[in-house]
Amino acid sequence: MKRLNKSIEDDVSKKNEIEKVKTQEHMPVVALRGMVMFPNMVLHFDVGRRCSILALENSLKGNQNVFIVSQKDVKTDNPRINDIYKVGIVARVKQIIRQPGGVIRALVEGIRRGKIDNIMSESPFMVANIQYLNELIDQHDISSKALERKSKELFMEYLSVSPKVSPDLIIAAHAIKDLGQIADFIASNIPLDYEDKQRILEEVRDKKRLELVVSLLSNELDILKMENKIAIRLRKNMDDKQREYLLREQMKVISEELGEEEDDPSYEAKKYEKKLKKLKLKKSNFNKLMEEINHFSKMSFASGESTILRNYLDFCLGLPWNRESKDNDDISKAEKILDKSHYGLDFVKERIIEFLSARKLSNNASSQILCLAGPPGTGKTSIAKSLAKAMGKKYIRISLGGVNDEAEIRGHRKTYIGAMPGKIMSSIKKINVRNPMILLDEIDKISAHHHGDPAAALLEVLDSEQNKEFNDHFVDLDFDLSDVFFVATANDISNIPGPLLDRLEIITLYSYTHEEKFNIAKKFLISKQMKKNGLNSRNFKINDECVHTLIDNYTREAGVRDLERKLSKIMRKAAKSIVTGDSKKILVNEKTMLEMLGPKKFKKDKISDHGEIGVVRGLAWTAVGGESLPIEVSLMKGKGKVQVTGSLGDVMKESAQLAVSYIRSNSEKLGIKNDFYENTDIHIHAPEGAVPKDGPSAGVTMTTALVSALSKIPAKQDVAMTGEITLKGKVLPIGGLREKTMAAYRAGVKTVIIPEENESDLSKLDKTVKDNIHFVLASDLDSVFDAALEKRFPIT
Numbered sequence: 001m002k003r004l005n006k007s008i009e010d011d012v013s014k015k016n017e018i019e020k021v022k023t024q025e026h027m028p029v030v031a032l033r034g035m036v037m038f039p040n041m042v043l044h045f046d047v048g049r050r051c052s053i054l055a056l057e058n059s060l061k062g063n064q065n066v067f068i069v070s071q072k073d074v075k076t077d078n079p080r081i082n083d084i085y086k087v088g089i090v091a092r093v094k095q096i097i098r099q100p101g102g103v104i105r106a107l108v109e110g111i112r113r114g115k116i117d118n119i120m121s122e123s124p125f126m127v128a129n130i131q132y133l134n135e136l137i138d139q140h141d142i143s144s145k146a147l148e149r150k151s152k153e154l155f156m157e158y159l160s161v162s163p164k165v166s167p168d169l170i171i172a173a174h175a176i177k178d179l180g181q182i183a184d185f186i187a188s189n190i191p192l193d194y195e196d197k198q199r200i201l202e203e204v205r206d207k208k209r210l211e212l213v214v215s216l217l218s219n220e221l222d223i224l225k226m227e228n229k230i231a232i233r234l235r236k237n238m239d240d241k242q243r244e245y246l247l248r249e250q251m252k253v254i255s256e257e258l259g260e261e262e263d264d265p266s267y268e269a270k271k272y273e274k275k276l277k278k279l280k281l282k283k284s285n286f287n288k289l290m291e292e293i294n295h296f297s298k299m300s301f302a303s304g305e306s307t308i309l310r311n312y313l314d315f316c317l318g319l320p321w322n323r324e325s326k327d328n329d330d331i332s333k334a335e336k337i338l339d340k341s342h343y344g345l346d347f348v349k350e351r352i353i354e355f356l357s358a359r360k361l362s363n364n365a366s367s368q369i370l371c372l373a374g375p376p377g378t379g380k381t382s383i384a385k386s387l388a389k390a391m392g393k394k395y396i397r398i399s400l401g402g403v404n405d406e407a408e409i410r411g412h413r414k415t416y417i418g419a420m421p422g423k424i425m426s427s428i429k430k431i432n433v434r435n436p437m438i439l440l441d442e443i444d445k446i447s448a449h450h451h452g453d454p455a456a457a458l459l460e461v462l463d464s465e466q467n468k469e470f471n472d473h474f475v476d477l478d479f480d481l482s483d484v485f486f487v488a489t490a491n492d493i494s495n496i497p498g499p500l501l502d503r504l505e506i507i508t509l510y511s512y513t514h515e516e517k518f519n520i521a522k523k524f525l526i527s528k529q530m531k532k533n534g535l536n537s538r539n540f541k542i543n544d545e546c547v548h549t550l551i552d553n554y555t556r557e558a559g560v561r562d563l564e565r566k567l568s569k570i571m572r573k574a575a576k577s578i579v580t581g582d583s584k585k586i587l588v589n590e591k592t593m594l595e596m597l598g599p600k601k602f603k604k605d606k607i608s609d610h611g612e613i614g615v616v617r618g619l620a621w622t623a624v625g626g627e628s629l630p631i632e633v634s635l636m637k638g639k640g641k642v643q644v645t646g647s648l649g650d651v652m653k654e655s656a657q658l659a660v661s662y663i664r665s666n667s668e669k670l671g672i673k674n675d676f677y678e679n680t681d682i683h684i685h686a687p688e689g690a691v692p693k694d695g696p697s698a699g700v701t702m703t704t705a706l707v708s709a710l711s712k713i714p715a716k717q718d719v720a721m722t723g724e725i726t727l728k729g730k731v732l733p734i735g736g737l738r739e740k741t742m743a744a745y746r747a748g749v750k751t752v753i754i755p756e757e758n759e760s761d762l763s764k765l766d767k768t769v770k771d772n773i774h775f776v777l778a779s780d781l782d783s784v785f786d787a788a789l790e791k792r793f794p795i796t
Contacts (some may be wrong), residue, residue, distance in 0.1 A: 024117060027090070028055035029067045029126040033074045036197035037089040038184040041110040043068075048103045049077070055125040056093055056106055064093045067114060067130050070198055081119050081126075087202045090114045090130060113204065135180050138207040147210055148179060154217045155186050161224055180206030183213040192216055268310075269297035275317045285477045289316060312414050315421060316475055319428060324435040324483065328392030329360050337390040342379055343523055344516040347764075348372075351507050352387060369462045371443065371488040371496075374509030375622075375739075377559020380489040381441060383509070388437040393485060396431045398423045401442035406452025409461065411474035421474040424461055424481070435483035443500075444490035455497045462486055462503045511558035511626060511742045513768045517551045518544075525564045533571040535586075540574050542567075542588040549590065553600035558626075558739070570596050607748050611714025611790045618701030619722040619743055619752070620693065621736030626743030628720065629693065631686055631701045633709040638681030646686030649694025652702075655725070656684050659703040662729055662781070663710065672710045682706065697734040699725035700753065703781060704788050714790045720744045721753035721778075721788060729781040733757035738765055745769045753778050753787050 030052045037043050047053050059066040069088030076083045095107040113133040120127040138144070155173055169189055176182050187200045196216055203209040272293045276286065292313060299306040328334065334356055338349045355370065372380040381397070388395035403409075403423075411422035420426070427438055446454045460466045467481035488504060490496060496504070512520065522544075530540060555562040573596045574586040588596070614633040619626060644656045660682065667674040684702060686693055700723040708715040722740050724732040733755045734740075744752050745768070756779040762770070776787045 024129060024131045025065065025090075026120055026127060026129055027062075027065045027067050028058050029069060029084075029088075029116070029128050030055050031069055031071045031079045031084050031126075033071055034194050036070050036194050036201055037068045037091065037108075037110050038188040038197075038201060039089060039110045039112050040181065040184065041089075041188045042094075043091075043108050043110070044105065045108075046099075046103055046105050051078070051123075051125040053102075053104055055127075056096055056104070058125065059093050060096065065111075066091055066093055066108065067116070067128060068108060068110070069116070070194055080122065081116070084116075085198055085202075086116045087133070087198070088114060088116070089201070090132065113201065133204055136205045137180070138205060140179075144179060144207060147207065147214065148177075148182060151182055151186060151210055151214050151217070154214060154221060155190075158190060158217060158221050158224065161221070161228055178206070179210045183210040186213050186217060190217060190220055192220065266297045269293050272296070272313050272317060279317065279321050281321055282478075285321075288477060289313070308414060308419075312474070315429065316477065319425070319475070319479070320432050320434045321479075323433055325394055325433045326392065327435070328390065331357055331360065334387075334390035338383075338386055341386040341389075342383060343520045344512065345379065345383070345509065348383065348507055348509055352383075355505070356391070368464075368505040369486045369488065369503060371490060371493070371504035371506050372509055373490045373493045373506055375511055375558030376491060377557055377561030378509040378512065379559065380509055381439065384437070384439045384487045384489065387487065388439075388485075391437065391485070394431045394433050394436040395439070396427045396436055397439040397441055398427055399441045400454070401445040403446045403454050404449035404451065406454055406457045407473070409454050409457035411472045413473050414476065419474055422457075422472050424470070425472040425475055425479065428479070428481075428484070434480070435485070437485045437487060440486060440488040442490065443488040444492050444495040455500050458500055459503065462488075462500070510738045510766070512560060513742065513766050514548075514551055514746070515768060517560055517563060518547055520560050521547050521551075521563060521567065525560065525567055529564065529568045529571050533568065533575045535571055535575060535578075539578055539585050540571065540588075541586070542570065546588050546590060546593050549593065549600075553602050554597060556602050558742075566597060608717040611716050613712055613714050614705055614709030615717070616701050616705040616708065616715045616788065617717065617720040617747070617749065618698050619720050619740035620695065620698070621739050626736065626739030626741070628743050628747040628749075629686060629698065629701070631684065631698065631705045633702075633705040634683045634685075635709055636681045636683065637679060639679070640677040641681045643681070643683045644685075645683070646688070647692045648686060649692065651694050651696050652686075652698055655696055655699040656702050658699060658725055658727060659706050661727060662703060662725065663706055665727075666729065670707055670711060672707070676710055682709075696724040696732075697722045697736075697740075699723060700731060700778070700781065700784050704784055707785060708789060711789075715788055716751070716790060718749055719751045719753065719788050720747070720749040721784060723753070723755040723778065723784070725781060731755045731778045731780055731784065737761045741765055741769050741773060745772055750774060751776060751787065753784055755779075 030047070032045065035043075035045065047056060055066060067088055068091045069084050069086075071079050071084055073083065089110040090112050091108040091110045093106060093108050097105045097107075099105060113135070114130040115133055117129040117131045120129060152173055156170065159170060173182075173185065176185055183200060183206065187197055192200075200209055200212055200216075203212060273290070276289050276293065281289070292309060296306065296309045296313065299309065331353060335349070335353055338352065342349070352370075355368075372383055374380055384397075385395055407422065409422045409424060411425060412419040421429070424438070428434065428436070440458075443458075446458075448455070460470060461481065464482055467484075469478040470481045471478055493501060493506060526542065526547075530536065550563060550566050554566050557563070570588060570593065574583075574588070577583045577586060586592070594600075614635075616631050618629040618631050620629040621627075642656065642660055644653050648656075660677070663670060663672060664674070664677060667676065684705070686698075700721050703725055704715060704721065707713070722734055722737075724734055726732065737754065737758055738761070741752055741754075750772075751774045753776045756777040759777055762775060776783070778784045778787070
């Protein structure tokens, strides 16, 4: 490093000495092809042109100075003054070595910039009057320092990716401090076009020259990186191809030594035949596959049909024809697994244990297919997964939502292009045992289409008498599905076709009560989401009041899916606060929850202390649980027109007509003017008009609301009701009582009127609901009016 610094100082002193002595000088001129020389640069080059050789020899006779300049066009053999650039380098000839063929090798060292002032002579070699160019040093400031660092940084990066780099360049670059010298040093050591190098040479301002070098170096670096990427990619592709070629050649030689050809289908057919004999299939399946293997052995290896048949044989021979897992028949262990993974659902778990017990005693694997039915988020899929774990079965899920093509179940014929097996056989192949549990998720969401009816295809799959010889169109062989344990899930069993529903054992999962949701959150959801979001009991805690508030004011659902989403949102915000350092420990209370989730979304229905005329609370069943459904009636002067609004279906509109007809035929008994329909328009409305509603169970609600409006007797607001009516005033039974009463409990209703024939369903209701609600059993509308209206005095 010291020697390098001393060399640079010597060069600077030499240049200063020249500047003190003279400002111009006569000297020989040598033109270079495609090269540009810079100050302090040592250059080796071969000289073949006679004029250039004479110029170099003449310089040795004098002070050894020569003016090195670049040609504008490299093709010019005898350059004149107009063929060369004006700006070049005053250099000192250090050495000339003569070589065979009249060529000499010159070693010259650049001293400083110069410019041709005028030509003294052009023959036998060019001599010119050279004017020395003084470098203009810009004032150094912070930007100069930044420019120096940036240039060195880019140069170091360039050297790191450039091949065959001398370590001396790195040392030399760090030693230079002068901006102009840095620019010259970098320009002389990177392969720029000679036109760009000439631009750098002609720039006498040091800072501007370095800026130009940085710009060109940056572009050159990008090009070099791209070249390296391309080279690596080409080398890798070449290596892979060479490796593949060698392996193929080796395999070919081995096959030839064994007397077999790799590309001979008969060789592959023998492997298929060995696999087939190991499977021990029944005779019909064995003969069919053997026939396909023989057909394959006679095909050309490159034919398209050969590929189709190979895929078919690979799939069929890969099926678990005789491979099965061992089931767990320990009922107590199964019961513990179900209790550990799910809170509540006692009826469901009891029904599953009964099913498993009967299955064990009868030793009948092909028993009835279970269907878990209930609102979203009530745990149907997770119950099925826990059931598989309890039984020790491998588990796989098939989503049937939106399936409208029979081929999704039965597969396509293998002769079609892109043919695939159906979901059933694909799942069996994937799980690799013949007796897994297959969950048919959302079985109520399949629909018929012009491609066929998937529900009809499932009839064979889910019938234990037929699925022993299930025939997938792609496989085209009989496969025994009788040992497969099928479990289906559905939100609304009314959407399942009758023949398919007849094959299912329905186990209903009802809506969760507030207490059940609270316990599920405390025992399962909170710990699950804490683990998922990287929290623990040391840095996160949520109090019980907040969980109650979440259930009542931020979610309104039958299950707990939205509750889990809200808990996850709270914990994500808590994790962010901890990571950013805003808090070390998060305690979620009512105030912090309001900040995290915003204003409360739902508020508890406020039940009026006094009755209202023409407003009665009904109860409705939906696919996501029960709902409280108020019915409003308004009377206006008119001509007896009945208007029904609120996005009601045809059945509910018929219930409204039934109610009007009943009141007209019983107006005297009800204390209502018998000509009310002649001069009064009736408007019946069910709020939340955007939500479609239908069903006959709103009959008693509509009739009671009409009677209240026409008789001007207020209806009790803490009473809810459900039931279908007849034209004679009878109250008929309804379904979905558990969900409807759950909705009444959530709404704070104290009394619920239900059809008398639904009395047997009261035993299925949740204990919390039965403890908090008084039930009135109604056989006719008179008993409904007695319980729902504040008084029953005829008004004439």
